[in-house]
Every structure is written in structure tokens, then in C-alpha cells.
Amino acid sequence: MSDKTMPLTELPRHIESGMTLGIGGWGSRRKPMAAVRELLRSDVTDLTVVTLGGPDVGLLCAAGKVRKLVYGFVSLDSIPLDPHFRAARESGSIDTSEYDEGMFVTALRAGANRLSFLPTRAGLESDVMAMNPELKTVTSPYTDEDYVAVPGVRMDVALIHLNRSDAAGNGQYLGPDPYFDDLFAMASDTTFLSTEKVVPTPELGAGGPPQSLLLSRMFVDGVIEAPHGAHFTGCEPDYGRDEAFQQHYATAAKDPESWQRFTRTFLTGDEASYLAAVADFHSSHKEQAS
Amino acid sequence: MNVSIDDRTTGEPTGTGATRAEVCITACSDAWRDSGEVLAHAVGIVPMISARLARLTHSPELVVNDGECFFMAEAPPLGETAAAGGVVESWVPFRLIFDILNSGKRHSMMGASQIDRYGNQNISSIGDRRTPTRQLIGVRGAPGNTVNHRTDYWIAHHSTRIFTESVDVVCGVGNDRARRHPTQSLRFHDLGVVITDLAVLGYDPEGHLAVRSLHPGVTAADVRDATGFEIDTSGAGTTRLPDARELELIRTVLDPTGMREREVRG
Structure with a gap:
């Protein structure tokens, strides 16, 4: 088995401006945030981003890297809407395909199955059809029914984050929900898996039940060890969502000046300096609280 | 506890x-x-x-x-x-x-930022769809929910801002759209009730919202004043x-x- 490990800093070399980028996780849960931050440090731009979005979308929008967003929602979970996403929508700075959540998953499944579409009832007679005029319906060959023919979505690159991986890219989730990370990998030409910890293959089986081995190395092209790589989204059971920091992010995002400060403090250095700045944030937060 | x-x-x-x-x-x-x-x-x-x-x-x-x-x-x-x-x-x-x-x-019970007389529901955005004046949470699962199983709505603040003549984005599908759909695909569409801080509303045979019961202390006029379209209150009892x-x-x-x-x- 080949060793697919690579440093985080190498990631931008594999992503070109104009590409379609899938991002795993769900809302503010197990997002490949270290990988997203690495893109913020690069000059990659003009991306079409496909995701069940959280702060990954907010950060990429704030940095002006998104041309088009294909999404089921963009939520921070404990905060219903990402403020940068809201601003991007209200200023009209990004193109969008807003899908019903089930339609979004149908699009992923079709893409992973290399189908041009899969049928679903979701979307019929709703304005999702009007907002996405490329969507067509298909007539059942068996019954008197029409369905929405959700076009399969294919991505150039997918970024996902899992709790553990071996060097070959066998990925394991240890939290309660796999989300749709395996579908993202199968619907993408290339997948980069960041992980809390790269372990020898035998340790995967020892670390959780066989069902936790979500992703086979067949679908993974690069493995990046990135401890706290989902921060500030949650990565159960390794760590929960950093609610205090998320609140800080959401508050800072509402005002250009405070956002500049946030960017200066957290997003100008490398990943190690990000994590150090987060640690500083928490120690000063604690001092204020005591 | x-x-x-x-x-x-x-x-x-x-x-x-x-x-x-x-x-x-x-x-x-x-x-x-x-x-x-x-x-x-x-x-x-x-x-x-x-x-x-x-x-x-x-x-x-x-x-x-x-x-x-x-x-x-x-x-x-x-x-x-x-x-x-x-x-x-x-x-x-x-x-x-x-x-x-x-x-x-x-069976879903969801919120609504706008809802019209047919139960068309909006949670996506307000204003122009390409450049909304206010982006809300998005259509989320409302289109799929409303064509697959019973859906009720909960409105915490019954007001003319929410009960509107028409909605800016149809997320949850209303009775008018479901009924005019030409195939059998909408056969699971099933809007139940709309419960608000003032009343319980149901749908009449034409698919229009109508007041079923007023919460104790609420008058029919209170509900009419807080609703942005004409609403039948004649059958309203009192909520238990x-x-x-x-x-x-x-x-x-x-x-x-x-x-x-x-x-x-x-």
C-alpha cells in the first residue's frame, strides 16, 4: 500500500482556480477546517463549492474565493446562519444553487454513481425549480408520476476530515454520524482526507467497530495529519464544537473592522500559529471570566 | 429535577x-x-x-x-x-x-417566515431571489417534507409580516400548487394545522387557511388584524x-x- 501522507502546506498545489470543490461534514460539524484555512493562505480562487455548509463556506466567501455555491444550507448549528454567507447572498457576490437538503444528497448520490441524474419527489411544485431553472422533471415509465431529475454533481476535488486514518487513506469516524463524507469522496475525481491522527492500520480496527471504517483507500488520494483540523467545528469524540470561538467568529463577521482584526489575529499565519492564537483566545477568555 | x-x-x-x-x-x-x-x-x-x-x-x-x-x-x-x-x-x-x-x-412541525392562505411557506429569503434583501435559513427540507408526509407549521408571533398575501420563495408547498399538479406525484402532500401564539388554524375544503380555535383571551378580531389576508374565523371554537x-x-x-x-x- 502506498503512503499517501502529505503535509497540509502541499494541498493548494493540487487545487486550481476555477475548480469544483466538495467539502464534507455537516453545518458546523467535522468540517475540514485546516484544509480550508490552507486554501485561505493560497491564491486559489473562482471556486465552485459544493457542501452542506458551515463556517467553511463563510471563510471562503469572506476571502472572495467563491464564484458559485451549491448547497443545502449554510448553518453554524448553534447559530442558524453563517454571517459571511448571508452577506455574500445579500450583496449578490456569489452565484448559487440552493437545493432542498434531500435533493442535495440525491445530487451527491447520482454523482457518486456516475449517473446524469437520480429522481426524487423533493422539489416538485416548490420554488427550488424556479430558482434553479436548469432543473428538469422526468416522467415515470411505470406510473402516473413526475419526479425531479436531480443532476448528478461531480467534483474535481473533495476535502473531508475524519477522526483517524492510516497512511494509505483508510478513514475512520468515531463520532455519532458519518454525514456524507464517503459520498463526497466517491463523487470527486480526487479526495484529500485530513485526520486528527494517522495510525498504523491495525489500530483502526482496535479503535472502533468495523462500521466506523467509513472510507476505503480506493477513494483517497492524499492523507493530511491535522490535529484539531476541524476546529472550530466539532469533531466528536475528540473534541466538541468550540462554541466560544464560534461566537467570536460570528460576532467578528458582522463588521468589517472587527473582521479585519479577526483575520489579522487568526488567519494570517500558518496552521501552528492559528492553533496558538486560538489557545491565546481561550486563556484570555478564561481570565476575563474569572 | x-x-x-x-x-x-x-x-x-x-x-x-x-x-x-x-x-x-x-x-x-x-x-x-x-x-x-x-x-x-x-x-x-x-x-x-x-x-x-x-x-x-x-x-x-x-x-x-x-x-x-x-x-x-x-x-x-x-x-x-x-x-x-x-x-x-x-x-x-x-x-x-x-x-x-x-x-x-x-410528521413535521416546522416554522415559517412567511405563509400564505394556501399554506405555501417561506424560510429561504426575502426579496429578490438572486440578491435577497434578507437571506434566511434556506429552503432546508421543506420542499421534500411537504410532498412526502404530513406537515404542520408553528408560528410563535402571529403577524401580518408572516401571514402574507404571497410568499417570496415557496419552500413548503401549499394546497393550491399541490392540487394543480397534473400527475399523481403529490399524493402524499398533507398539510395539517398551523398553530400560532393566537390560534389554531386548519384548511377549509378549498385549501384556504381558516381559524379552528382561538386561544383563551384571544378574539377573532385579534387574529384577523394579525393576518395579512382575509381569513374565515366563523367556525372558531376555543383552544383547550x-x-x-x-x-x-x-x-x-x-x-x-x-x-x-x-x-x-x-
């Missing part, structure tokens, strides 16, 4: 011992009656309490989740996930939710009050910290 009924610090009684929020909860609870052994999908504090109350009283067959990805054998207090304890009866990651809703074994057992369950078991009173005032 043993909070006595007198320990409530928020909410004004309506003169009957129950607050408006509590009247809303039992009105919502009644909406789950006879749904059968299905997943209760409830968005909002009052709907979440109501589903758990229904589970503990008249509808023990109802399936309730912990807000994450577990179904719970016993209705958990508000805000407590499986991580806080309790008996898990099933594992339901997000990927299964879409299969469940497609199967029809689900919670009984003693329901009040105790709400106050001591399901919502001991009184989150309900922050969602519904008065």
Missing part, C-alpha cells in the same frame, strides 16, 4: 393557571394525535416540547429523537442529547433521515387548556428551565 409548579419565574398565567406558551404546547401536542408510529420532526422549542408531551401522554407510539442522531426510548428533556444519558432505541444518522422522510414514516398532568410534565420534566416562555410571551 423536581421543580414545583409554584417555582415558575417567567410567564403570565392566562387566568386558568396555564400560560399562553403552555396552551400552545398542548395545541401542538394534539397535532401529533393519530400520526401513528412515525418520527416526530419538530423545529422550535414549543414543537419539540409538544412532541415529547404527546409521546408521554396520548401517543406513546410516536418516535422522538434527541436533536442529534439517536431515537430515544423515553422522551428526553429539552436540550438533552443521548450524551446526557437515557436509553437509545435506534441510531439515525442524517443520511437515514432522507430515506425515512421518503418512506413517509415522518392543558390538563393538570400535562402542565406538570411540561413544567417539571420536559422544560424545567422555562425555555417555552422565551419563545411565546404573554
